[in-house]
Amino acid sequence: MPGAEAIKSNVPEFSVSELAFSLKRTLEEQYARIRVRGELSRIKIHTSGHLYTDLKDADAVINAVCWKGTVSKLSVKPEEGLEVICTGRISTYPARSNYQLIIESMELAGEGALLKMLEERRKKLAAEGLFDPARKKPLPFLPETIGVVTSPTGAVIRDILHRLEDRFPRHVLVWPVLVQGPGAAEQIAAAIDGFQNIDPRPDLLIVARGGGSLEDLMPFNEEIVVRAAANSKIPLISAVGHETDTTLIDHAADLRAPTPTGAAEMAVPVRAQLQAQIMQDGQRLYSGLTRLASELQHKLEAKSRGLGDPTRLLEVKTQRLDHAADKLPRVFTFLDHTQKIFDRWSEHLAALQPRLTRDWEKRVDYAGKMLGAYSFENVLQRGFALVRDAQGHVITDAAAIKSGQDLDIQFKDKKHIKVQSR
């Protein structure tokens, strides 16, 4: 059947390789840059660092790969079940005739999907207790040093610094970080962690960013940032985006400020107000004491009135004193009288004295005369003589005289004659 031959020969014949490479060319040219929307499934990061996953929807599935160098730059952290739009290209693997999507960037598929993901993440972190009210630390009334984690450029840091300057100038440490895009979350988390160990350690942290799209604010929703904020030992104020924006760091922060300027207002009190308050306290202190003193003085006066007139009390005493004083002269009179008696007796005594001594003289004189009358010399006057021996002893008996004894005879004229007995 030549017809059949002809038909057959009309169909070009490929080797397997030719077909496989032809398909590869066709697919890679046709789908050199595409955006695919789907749900991430079976995510696996190989030890090489490449990420393998499936992108699927209700009816179909396509393998996808993200090379190591791209993974770290993804603005979305790939998570199971996450609905994303991947930008990339189709590539085939001729050895197996597989085709796959090479992911070059990834974004969340619409706000709804993003919010759904955030809500799920919030629930997960909340279940861990990271947002517990008990974890919230009170803000210092007046921080000495404030650490600010934000972009060093732009309005945010300027707003914060200006408002601090207006209210209460402080020592501010700015830790510059990227606030959006790849790597931002890591930098923000590292800054929060880094502030914990710095010297001087700030006593308050502000993590801030200006307004932006939901995607722009994503770093502040990342788990790594939320955990860093929750684990911060330093009280932390979050101020991300506008008032209507809520990011997960707001839940972990000790206080959420609606704007960066608002954060500065929460951070420090107004110095001038405090000065006024202190001054007022000083006045109240003074008037309080003054009032107390005057109250006490009034009380004292009232009490002293109750005591009566002290001069009257004194009058009574004075009277008693006068009365007592009146008695005093009488005492003097008594003393005077006694003195007179004494004087009189003294006179008597004095008068008595010569008389007493004269008596004694007379008696001595008399005794002397008596002595004279009885003296042997007076007997000699009457013609008697006194005989003594050689030793002067008086010899009254002639019998006592021995023969040839020397005798001394005394006469009235006191002359002695020596004789010898026979």
Next chain:
Amino acid sequence: MAAANALEKMSFEEALEELETIVRDLETGKAPLEKSISSYERGIALKQHCENKLRDARSKIEKITVGKDGSLSTKPFDQKE
């Protein structure tokens, strides 16, 4: 009352709180005169301390730089950067 607290170590907030307590106590006038006088003296010292703390307000803005080896250093922050 934290009368034993050394003033120098007190934060502004602590000092202010104690000062206001003393003011209120003194205004009620219930304390004896002698205690009131010592309270007053304490109050004056606290007021002085608070004023010093308020006077110390100076802004100093620094930027943290992370070195290649991870070491941290600070340098003045230029807002016009």
